[in-house]
Amino acid sequence: MLTYAIKRIGLGLLILTFVMVVMYTAVFLVPGDPASVALGPRATPELKKMLIERMGLDQPVWWQIVEFFRNALTGNLGYDVWSNRPVSTLVMEALPNTLVLGVTSLAAALLIGVPLGCLSVVRRGTAADAIIGVLSVGVIAVPSFVVAIYSLLLFAVTLRWLPAIGAGETGDLVSQAKALVMPALAIALGWIGYIARMVRASMMEVMGEPHIRTARSFGLPEWKIVSKYALRIAIIPTISLVAVGLGSILSSAVFVEAVFARPGIGRLVTDAVNTRNYPVVMGTVLIMTAIYVSITIAADLLIARLDPRVRDVFRD
Amino acid sequence: MSSVTEAPPSSLGRQRFAPLRALLADPFTGAALILVAGFLITAALAPWLAPYSPTKIDVLHKLQPPSAEHWFGTDHLGRDLLSRIVFGTRTALTIAMVSVVIAGAIGLLLGLIAGYGPRWLDALLVLTFDSLNSLPMIMFALAIITVLGAGTSTLIIVIAATSFPSYARLIRAQTLALKNSDYILAERLLDAGTVRIIFVHLLPNVVGPLIILLSMDIPVVIMVEAGLSFLGLGVRPPTPSWGSILYDGYTSIRSAPFMVIFGGFPLVLATLGFTFLGEGLRDYLDPRLKLRRPA
Amino acid sequence: MTGSLAARDLSVRYETLHGSVQALRHVDIEAHPGEVIGIVGESGCGKSTLVTALANLLPANARVEGSIVYHGVDLVNLDAHRRRLLRGDEIALVSQDPMTAFNPVLTIGDQLVDFQHHRKDLDRSQKKARIAAMLTRVGISDAEQRMKSYPHELSGGMRQRMAIAAALLTDPGLLIADEPTTALDVTMEAQIIHLLRELRREYNGIIIVVSHHLGVIAELCDRVYVMYAGEVVEGGEVDAIFHDAHHPYTRALLACDPARFPDRLERLPTIPGTLPNLTEPPAGCIYASRCERTLEPCRNVVPPCVKLSACHIARCHGVCG
Numbered sequence: 048m049l050t051y052a053i054k055r056i057g058l059g060l061l062i063l064t065f066v067m068v069v070m071y072t073a074v075f076l077v078p079g080d081p082a083s084v085a086l087g088p089r090a091t092p093e094l095k096k097m098l099i100e101r102m103g104l105d106q107p108v109w110w111q112i113v114e115f116f117r118n119a120l121t122g123n124l125g126y127d128v129w130s131n132r133p134v135s136t137l138v139m140e141a142l143p144n145t146l147v148l149g150v151t152s153l154a155a156a157l158l159i160g161v162p163l164g165c166l167s168v169v170r171r172g173t174a175a176d177a178i179i180g181v182l183s184v185g186v187i188a189v190p191s192f193v194v195a196i197y198s199l200l201l202f203a204v205t206l207r208w209l210p211a212i213g214a215g216e217t218g219d220l221v222s223q224a225k226a227l228v229m230p231a232l233a234i235a236l237g238w239i240g241y242i243a244r245m246v247r248a249s250m251m252e253v254m255g256e257p258h259i260r261t262a263r264s265f266g267l268p269e270w271k272i273v274s275k276y277a278l279r280i281a282i283i284p285t286i287s288l289v290a291v292g293l294g295s296i297l298s299s300a301v302f303v304e305a306v307f308a309r310p311g312i313g314r315l316v317t318d319a320v321n322t323r324n325y326p327v328v329m330g331t332v333l334i335m336t337a338i339y340v341s342i343t344i345a346a347d348l349l350i351a352r353l354d355p356r357v358r359d360v361f362r363d
Numbered sequence: 364m365s366s367v368t369e370a371p372p373s374s375l376g377r378q379r380f381a382p383l384r385a386l387l388a389d390p391f392t393g394a395a396l397i398l399v400a401g402f403l404i405t406a407a408l409a410p411w412l413a414p415y416s417p418t419k420i421d422v423l424h425k426l427q428p429p430s431a432e433h434w435f436g437t438d439h440l441g442r443d444l445l446s447r448i449v450f451g452t453r454t455a456l457t458i459a460m461v462s463v464v465i466a467g468a469i470g471l472l473l474g475l476i477a478g479y480g481p482r483w484l485d486a487l488l489v490l491t492f493d494s495l496n497s498l499p500m501i502m503f504a505l506a507i508i509t510v511l512g513a514g515t516s517t518l519i520i521v522i523a524a525t526s527f528p529s530y531a532r533l534i535r536a537q538t539l540a541l542k543n544s545d546y547i548l549a550e551r552l553l554d555a556g557t558v559r560i561i562f563v564h565l566l567p568n569v570v571g572p573l574i575i576l577l578s579m580d581i582p583v584v585i586m587v588e589a590g591l592s593f594l595g596l597g598v599r600p601p602t603p604s605w606g607s608i609l610y611d612g613y614t615s616i617r618s619a620p621f622m623v624i625f626g627g628f629p630l631v632l633a634t635l636g637f638t639f640l641g642e643g644l645r646d647y648l649d650p651r652l653k654l655r656r657p658a
Numbered sequence: 659m660t661g662s663l664a665a666r667d668l669s670v671r672y673e674t675l676h677g678s679v680q681a682l683r684h685v686d687i688e689a690h691p692g693e694v695i696g697i698v699g700e701s702g703c704g705k706s707t708l709v710t711a712l713a714n715l716l717p718a719n720a721r722v723e724g725s726i727v728y729h730g731v732d733l734v735n736l737d738a739h740r741r742r743l744l745r746g747d748e749i750a751l752v753s754q755d756p757m758t759a760f761n762p763v764l765t766i767g768d769q770l771v772d773f774q775h776h777r778k779d780l781d782r783s784q785k786k787a788r789i790a791a792m793l794t795r796v797g798i799s800d801a802e803q804r805m806k807s808y809p810h811e812l813s814g815g816m817r818q819r820m821a822i823a824a825a826l827l828t829d830p831g832l833l834i835a836d837e838p839t840t841a842l843d844v845t846m847e848a849q850i851i852h853l854l855r856e857l858r859r860e861y862n863g864i865i866i867v868v869s870h871h872l873g874v875i876a877e878l879c880d881r882v883y884v885m886y887a888g889e890v891v892e893g894g895e896v897d898a899i900f901h902d903a904h905h906p907y908t909r910a911l912l913a914c915d916p917a918r919f920p921d922r923l924e925r926l927p928t929i930p931g932t933l934p935n936l937t938e939p940p941a942g943c944i945y946a947s948r949c950e951r952t953l954e955p956c957r958n959v960v961p962p963c964v965k966l967s968a969c970h971i972a973r974c975h976g977v978c979g
Binding site: 256257258260261262263264265266267268271275276279280353354355 | 713715742743744745746747750751753754755758759760761762763764769772773775776808810821824828
């Protein structure tokens with residue numbers, strides 16, 4: 048188990064390094080130096096010189112990459128080109144909002160999607176199963192930011208039930224929760240469908256296995272067979288797919304944060320892209336990739352925990 | 364005296380080799396096909412279908428609600444919304460097709476190289492595919508946009524760069540499986556050249572699954588284009604795009620809510636249409652392929 | 659609670675895409691408390707379908723005709739809920755493959771507790787105590803420890819003991835062992851047979867043992883039914899069947915049992931021909947196409963069930979005269 052974990056983490060670090068090297072190289076392969084691109088028409092020679100020094104662009108590329116990683120290891124991700132605030136501070140301010148949004152959406156999706164998938168299996172072949180099936184594909188197809196805009200129009204503008212923008216007042220949990228409802232549901236909707244379908248598919252496979260027949264032969268109620276005997280196995284592939292899909296939850300978060308003007312990573316990085324603020328983009332991408340890679344590793348380890356057969360393979 | 368016992372799993376799902384009629388027999392696939400055909404025709408005939416020029420500004424008649432002259436109303440610059448949506452269809456479908464074809468071609472080439480090339484090259488390419496796949500796609504996209512600047516060509520590069528790894532992985536897997544199959548080994552023993560094996564045996568076999576995957580990715584690409592254009596990081600104004608129409612509507616959501624309502628509809632219908640069509644095709648051609656993730 | 663079991667004119671069809679498969683046709687069997695009944699036949703003869711029907715586990719595409727009366731209740735016409743209540747309470751099944759019979763991600767103890775769900779009068783610790791006692795009874799040492807194991811941590815023989823223990827825990831009136839030793843090696847097989855023989859001395863319900871292995875049947879059973887292509891072709895006491903078989907199929911089957919060869923043979927004997935197509939079974943005797951001594955009526959007339967002695971029957975034109 049430990050060797051497995053170390054191997055996975057090592058691969059994760061390798062991927063992170065690889066990605067940053069590719070990105071850094073790409074920036075310098077593009078015609079025109081980043082400083083003048085960032086400054087645009089406002090560029091004066093003095094301003095440009097100052098910016099070049101601040102961004103370390105006078106150093107060779109390989110040295111910049113080494114510097115970036117050396118600094119990143121000490122928690123220094125560089126400075127915002129415009130406000131000169133440390134990128135790590137900016138990220139740390141924005142990150143909690145995005146994480147809360149992502150975790151809430153995922154939890155909502157699991158809480159609704161898994162029971163729907165189970166219901167589909169218990170009522171397989173009936174109208175309920177068919178309706179869940181079609182609705183699942185339907186909600187997967189609808190882009191989350193469109194759901195966000197429509198729910199904004201309906202619940203905030205027309206009905207005035209929920210706040211339209213922001214992440215709620217600091218320290219006021221109720222207002223924060225209210226501000227979370229629409230963004231979280233906009234992201235969760237597609238995932239509810241996806242999880243329901245995944246759970247149904249892998250559950251149907253498990254329901255054909257002999258140990259389910261054993262459980263049936265002892266007269267266990269169908270709901271218990273589905274929720275305990277089948278789900279424990281069927282949930283394993285679902286977890287790994289959900290983990291891999293966290294990247295697209297992040298994507299949805301970027302769009303949904305824009306719709307609800309929610310101060311999070313999405314807003315931070317979108318603004319930075321619009322102003323060509325390289326250090327902020329680089330730093331955010333590094334942090335988000337690191338988070339994403341660690342979640343994937345955590346999911347793999349969780350799967351190893353959940354399935355005693357896998358657990359034993361890695362025990363030695 | 365007969366009895367129907369309770370139902371443990373028996374044969375599930377559709378029969379795999381149903382005739383083509385079965386594809387259309389499914390009402391959702393049929394409806395999806397009609398929707399998709401409608402969008403394709405709209406995109407092709409946009410200049411003839413649109414009642415006005417999509418870029419003609421008329422500030423005197425801005426933010427007008429739907430009327431006989433402007434069926435969907437006008438936007439904040441007085442442009443006809445229906446015309447913008449019609450031309451937006453063209454933008455969405457063109458970008459989707461072009462980027463998916465480019466991504467498919469890159470994926471095909473790299474997948475063949477990885478599957479057929481030397482071990483070290485394969486390992487390197489697989490590491491590249493995995494690294495790209497393990498990036499949160501949006502972060503990668505935003506990084507590319509920062510470097511290249513927003514615009515239609517950047518959008519196509521972003522989509523191609525973020526989606527080719529999964530195609531390459533599929534092609535590589537198929538190639539490896541085929542490479543070690545008996546008939547390819549027999550061909551090699553007969554001294555058939557690599558080029559002949561690739562073009563005569565590998566390509567015809569790997570193209571089918573690739574096309575399914577590509578068709579299932581079209582709705583995702585449409586969403587990405589609209590989403591990035593919504594953020595102002597996609598198609599540059601004044602080119603009409605569903606995403607930028609939605610953004611214009613979003614900024615005047617209180618004064619002119621009809622703009623987001625009409626602006627969102629074609630996007631939802633298009634993604635639904637392409638998704639259900641892709642699902643139908645997948646079920647019909649290769650039920651083993653997995654469902655795509657929500658975007 | 660014990661009672662007699664009788665299947666009368668039992669037929670089972672499976673509706674499939676390729677037509678309707680007549681897996682079981684006009685089967686009559688009976689069993690009384692204290693008896694061990696054997697069901698023998700080659701693969702595909704319908705013994706699994708028979709067992710599945712008796713255990714109320716037929717899949718959705720199965721159509722049942724005839725009756726299965728157990729303890730005065732007709733199982734065929736029972737509603738789904740009462741049918742489920744009978745399973746694992748009155749009727750217990752020890753299934754074929756101990757490798758896959760238990761859920762791989764739950765501990766054995768957890769599953770055995772769940773399997774006692776009919777015993778509403780017991781709490782969890784009482785159920786665990788019963789499990790420990792039962793595991794000891796089926797010959798598993800350090801029962802407490804074993805309850806915490808996952809199935810893959812146990813050997814095949816151990817798992818089969820667990821499966822038998824699971825079935826006995828429910829105090830069933832009818833215990834069905836479907837190929838209890840097929841998946842085991844020879845030593846394990848001997849141990850499990852020994853265990854089942856011991857158990858039958860203390861057990862007063864019905865045991866049905868299904869096997870394609872004649873030796874297992876001979877060692878365990880009082881009476882035996884021989885099945886071929888979905889029909890019971892001969893039935894009677896073990897001695898009668900093994901030493902005085904009348905049906906040509908039973909004789910052929912006995913002749914093919916390697917354990918019964920007096921000497922080493924150059925070629926193993928086989929029964930020529932193949933099983934008939936069960937979507938369209940032949941008009942006359944089901945065995946006619948492979949039989950050594952086909953008579954005039956065999957091809958067209960279904961043979962009657964001939965009573966040879968008090969409990970020895972055979973379905974063959976050849977034994978009439």
